Structure formats: C-alpha cells, structure tokens
Amino acid sequence: MRLIYSILFVIAILSLRPAFGQEFEQNPLLTDRFFVEAGVFGVTRAFKLGADGQSEGGEIDFNETFKLTDNDATFFFKFDWRFSKKWTVAFETFGVNAGNSLFLEEDITWEDITFKEGSFVRAGVEFRLYRLFFSRTVFSRPKHRIDVGLGLHGLNIGAFIEGEGRTSEGNIEPGRRKVDGLIPLPNIGASYMWAPHKRWMLGANLDWLGLTIDQYSGSLWYFAPKLKFQIIENLGIGVNYALFSLDAKVDSENWNGRFDMSFSGPLLSLHANF
Numbered sequence: 423m424r425l426i427y428s429i430l431f432v433i434a435i436l437s438l439r440p441a442f443g444q445e446f447e448q449n450p451l452l453t454d455r456f457f458v459e460a461g462v463f464g465v466t467r468a469f470k471l472g473a474d475g476q477s478e479g480g481e482i483d484f485n486e487t488f489k490l491t492d493n494d495a496t497f498f499f500k501f502d503w504r505f506s507k508k509w510t511v512a513f514e515t516f517g518v519n520a521g522n523s524l525f526l527e528e529d530i531t532w533e534d535i536t537f538k539e540g541s542f543v544r545a546g547v548e549f550r551l552y553r554l555f556f557s558r559t560v561f562s563r564p565k566h567r568i569d570v571g572l573g574l575h576g577l578n579i580g581a582f583i584e585g586e587g588r589t590s591e592g593n594i595e596p597g598r599r600k601v602d603g604l605i606p607l608p609n610i611g612a613s614y615m616w617a618p619h620k621r622w623m624l625g626a627n628l629d630w631l632g633l634t635i636d637q638y639s640g641s642l643w644y645f646a647p648k649l650k651f652q653i654i655e656n657l658g659i660g661v662n663y664a665l666f667s668l669d670a671k672v673d674s675e676n677w678n679g680r681f682d683m684s685f686s687g688p689l690l691s692l693h694a695n696f
Contacts, residue, residue, distance in 0.1 A: 448564050449617030450655055454695040457502035461691025463516050463664065465494045469547045470682040471581050471601075481680055482530060484581065488545040490520045498689055510569060512555045517578075518685070521546025533599045535587040543585030548602075549683065551666070552576035553644075555611060555629075570612045573629060575642060577605040577668070579681065601677040605638055605670070607631055623650040640670025646689075656696050662689040 451457070469490070472481040484490055500514035523544040530537045537543050557571030580602035587596075611629035618624075629644035648662040666685040672678065 446564065447620040449620050449623050450652065450695055451623045451650060451658075452562075452564075452567050452615060452617050455504045457500075457504075457693060457695045459498075459500040459660065459691050459693040461498045461660070461662075461689050463496050463498040463689045464687040465496055465516075465518055465685050466492055466687050467494065467518055467520075468492070468682075468684045469520075469549075469581070471547070472679040472681070481682060482532070484520075484545065484547050487526075487528075487530065488522050488543075489524055490522050490547070493687075494518050494520065498691065508559045510557050510559070510571075512553070512557070512573075514553045515551060517548075517550035519546070519548050530583065532583045533601070535599055537583060537585055537587040541585050541587065543583055543587075545583040546581070548578070548580040550578040552578070553629075557611070557613065565617055567615045568612065569614075571610075573609050573611055575607045575609060575629070575631070575644075577607065579603055579605060579683075601679065603672060603674060603677050605672065607638065607640075607642055607670075609642060609644075611644075621652045623652075624648070625650075637674045638670055638672055640668065642670075643667045650693065656694060658693050658695070660689075660691040660693060662691060663687070664689055 467485075469484040470481040471484060485492060496516055496518055498514070498516045500512065502510055502512045504510045521544065523542070526537055526539050526541050526543055528539050530543075553573060553575050555571055555573030557569035559567060559569050561568040580600065582598060582600035584598035585596070609629045609631035611627065613625065613627045615623055615625035624647075626645070626647040629642065631642035632640075644664075644666050646662060646664045648660055650658050650660045652658040664686065666683075668681070668683045671680045
C-alpha cells in the first residue's frame with residue numbers, strides 16, 4: 423500500500439508541473455458517458471445478527487462468538503452510464519462470505535434451537551450489496567460537478583448455525599438453522615467531483631436511508647471518498663475508501679430479527695472511461 427501511495431505521489435508531482443502557454447484541459451471523468459471500474463476491496467467488517475429475539479444478548483456478534491476474521495479481500499465492480507447531459511445511472515456491487523467451525527463458549531439460541539456451551543458448531547455469514555442509483559447534475563463547471571439523486575440498495579443477507587442442538591421441545595438433534603433475505607432499501611444520495619487537472623480527480627459519494635418499508639425498518643449510511651488518476655485519456659487507476667453501515671429490523675417469513683452490519687476499508691481499482 424505504501425508503494426502505491428509513493429508512486430501516485432511521484433506521478434502527481436510530475437503531472438502537475440506548470441506548462442506555460444498551455445490551456446486548461448478538462449478531465450474526461452467529468453464529461454465521458456461511460457465509466458467501468460473493477461478492483462479489490464480490503465474489507466474490515468462486523469456482523470451482529472439476531473433471529474426471533476431468542477439469543478440472550480439480543481443480537482449475536484458473529485465475529486466474536488464464532489471467531490470470524492475481521493478482514494477480507496473481495497472484488498468490487500461499478501458501471502456508470504451518463505445517458506444525457508444531466509442524468510446518470512450507476513450500478514455497483516461487492517460481496518463478503520465468512521465462516522468457521524469451533525466449540526461454543528456459551529449457549530446460543532438461534533430461531534427454535536439452542537446450541538449449548540461446549541457444542542461443536544459451524545456458523546457463517548453471507549452478504550452481497552447491489553446498488554442502483556439515478557442522479558441528476560445540479561452544478562457543473564469545468565473543474566467541478568455535483569449530482570443528487572435517488573437509489574435502491576439490494577442487500578442479499580444470509581446467516582447460518584449448524585451442529586448438535588436442543589430444540590424448543592427439548593429434543594437433541596443435529597440442526598441447521600439459516601436465515602436469509604433479499605432486502606430492497608431505497609435511499610437518497612449525492613456525489614461531488616473536483617478535477618483540478620486533466621489527469622487527477624478527487625470526489626466522494628454519500629448515501630443515506632432512515633425509514634420503514636413493509637417488513638423492513640432501519641438506517642443505512644454509505645460514504646465513499648475517492649482519488650482517480652488518468653494514466654491515458656481512457657484508462658486510469660484509483661485509490662478509494664468505502665464505509666457502509668446498516669442497522670435494521672426484519673419481520674418476514676424467512677427471517678424475524680435484527681442485524682447490525684458495517685464494512686469499511688480501502689479499495690484499489692482500475693477504470694475505463696469513454
């Protein structure tokens with residue numbers, strides 16, 4: 423990571439040297455119609471989930487209880503289409519899977535089965551985010567652009583615990599209990615881009631949600647500052663940071679409970695624009 427920052431710093435110094443008599447050239451990221459980005463997301467994550475309100479402490483901290491690693495590397499993908507001068511549609515996605523097997527250090531009740539202290543169990547969490555966002559440019563200058571809009575986060579969340587447990591009727595049996603759901607959550611958001619040079623762009627995205635929709639209620643925050651460098655006119659690299667936080671309650675056939683999740687970390691990417 424330090425090597426990447428050092429390379430970007432050297433490139434910045436060389437690319438920003440003044441050129442007398444040279445007119446300002448607008449960064450293509452402010453004007454091009456298509457933007458495709460793929461990269462590696464170094465995620466630091468936390469999962470707290472509850473089902474049917476049966477766990478003694480409410481939500482179960484999956485990272486702590488089941489000794490899941492706090493860090494993962496996962497792939498990230500984004501596509502933007504500026505289909506008119508003022509309007510843009512964007513799609514992005516990333517996902518995280520984590521699991522582990524161990525002997526429990528305390529009783530865990532998950533839906534209608536209790537896994538006793540000392541039981542050998544396997545548990546895991548699956549998460550994938552899909553973000554679709556429509557935005558309109560409300561401020562545009564040669565070096566600046568501000569967009570605001572409405573979007574939809576599709577959250578595919580699943581969690582399971584399996585092992586020998588005691589049912590609500592008192593019977594002991596091998597059990598697997600899983601909760602899952604595809605949760606659609608609309609949001610409002612804004613983005614800002616500042617391109618002081620044809621090769622450099624600084625920007626940030628901010629999404630927010632806080633409402634109740636049918637079976638789901640809660641709050642969502644998504645903040646992503648970014649730095650882009652154009653290697654050539656249609657190809658560049660980026661160093662981003664993403665912070666995603668979600669606290670919600672679910673009341674559905676597949677899942678009745680709560681979850682509290684957060685994802686954060688650096689994102690290194692390669693992009694094409696045209």
